[in-house]
Amino acid sequence: MENLEKTLDGYAKLCVEVGINLQKGQPLVINSPIEGLEFVRLVAKHAYALGAKQVHVNWNDEALTKMKYENAPMEVFENFPKWYADGLEEFAEDGAGFLSIYSEDPELLKEIDPKKIAAHNKSSSMTLKEFRKYTMNDINAWCVVSIPTKGWAKRVFSHVSEDEAMKKLWEAIFKATRMDLENPVKSWEDHLKNLEEKVKFLNEKRFKKLYYRSSNGTDLEVELPEGHIWAGGGGKNSKGVYFVANMPTEEVFTMPLKTGVNGVVYSTKPLNYGGNLIDNFKLTFKNGKVVDFEAEQGYEVLKDLLALDEGAKHLGEVALVPYDSPISQSNIIFLNTLFDENASCHFALGKAYPTNIEGGEKMTDEELEKAGVNDSLTHVDFMVGSKDLSIIGKTKGGEKVQIFENGNWDLLGILIYQILTLI
Known part of the structure; x- marks a missing residue:
């Protein structure tokens, strides 16, 4: 691929400078597939150039992962190592930023006993619960990105050779992350401002309920809790440093009231x-x-997901993404939640982000529960956007506003509202 080396270096720099927004003296922890060796080295180079205290890498290998699931006894999956969680908590307490490279083969464990997978998901979620408070509450900066791996690329572009599939996936990732543009950093700044305008509109309207309708049968009423907060683009960690948690990102999101979702x-x-x-x-x-x-x-897999705990049966996130987002317009099904969720309106089963309600990051578990915030060991996004999706918001005073029409933002309605608020 022409200029791959130069673009890849720029992508690594973007992840560190815009994604994590690494500060001098700050540690960086990277989770990466072993196929990301060269990319991780570039990330480390830019991290140290910014004054990183240290760069620590946790590697994973899909071949070994599959081998483990095929051969290890159930007790291995029922007992996630506490030393691993302790290490992450130690880094978090030292103020580390966490960069995760999410690039797994979507059918790696297709033939594996789903009970082993369910056992691992539950034990890892329980053991990592304390660590995840650092990211779910935005105490530490964190960012999720992707790079192509052979297994993933061939799932997405199964009709071409492995080399061609890798090339196509690189091109798609660079386009989705704005690395194909002349000034990616400036493009990200403009994009984040655009998302902030949507966030401002939604936070000012303070909708009480959202109504979802689509010709595919979706007919859902979603109540939002008192004091809910919409967010999108980026956010600030506990030290006031702005970071972008997902690259790419096209969403604005909040939490639903735990007991306020009805319909299909x-x-x-x-x-x-x-x-x-x-x-x-x-x-x-x-x-x-x-x-x-x-x-x-995947009926059995979905069944096990919903049975993980009581909170897994409830929603923890409501996210709005236009149907004509750049990722959606690529007409690529990435089979990777980081990308597919940014091509479609979506919800998440499981834990809500405490930062999506006023004062939530300082609330106890009991206070969050009382405020209608869902808690769970999991947080799994699933996509519901369609080209004819309609979303109507209803305020506490009974005013109804068309937020989405034909799958996209009703920009005219939002513009009229913004003009009226200035008069």
Whole structure:
């Protein structure tokens, strides 16, 4: 690929300077597949150039992961190592930034006993619960990015050679992260400002309920809690440093009231969950809880996900993404949540971000529960956006506003509102 080396170096720099926004003296922890060796070295180079205290890398290898699932006994998956969680907590307490490179083969564990996968997901979530408070509460800067791996690339571009698939996926990632533009950093600054305008509009309206309708059968009412906060683009960590948690990102998001979701919602893209695909599924909610579900593919995996704990049956995130977002316009199904969620409106089953409610990052678990904030060991995004999705917001005073029409922001309506607020 022409200029790959130069663009890759720029991408690594973007991850450190814009994603994590690494500060002098700050440690950086990277989670990466072994196929990302050269990229990680570039990230480390830029991190040290900014004055990083140290760069620590946790490597993973899909071949070894699959081998483990095929051969290790169940007790291995039921007992996640505490020393690993302790190490992450130690880095978090030292103010580290956390960069995760998410590039797994979406069907790596397709033939594996789903009970082993469910056991691992539960034990890892329980053991890492304390560490995840540092990221879920934005105490530490964190960022999720992707690079192509052979397994993932061939799943996305199965009709071409492995080399061609890698090339195509690199091109798609660079386009989605604005690395194909002349000045990626400036482009990101403009993009983040655009998202902030949407966030401001939603936070000023203080919608009480959102109504989702689509011709695929989606008919859902989502109540939002008192004091909910919309966010999008980036945020600030506990030291006031601005960072961007997802690259790419096209969403603005908040939390639903734990008990305030009613109706039916249909998925519109496959969900890659723990090396397995869940596709064409339907969830039925009553008083916030999933009371029925169907899935054409991955039914048992979805069943185990919902059974992880009580919170996994409730929603923790409501996210708005236009149907004509750049990632959606690529017409690529990435089979990777980082990308697919930024091509589609989505929800998340499981834990809500405490930062999505006023004072939430300082609340106790009991206070969050009382405020209607969902808690869980998991947080799994799934896509529901479609080209004819309609979303209507209703304020506490009964005013109804068309937020999304035909899958996209009703920009005219938002513009009129903004003009009226200036008069």
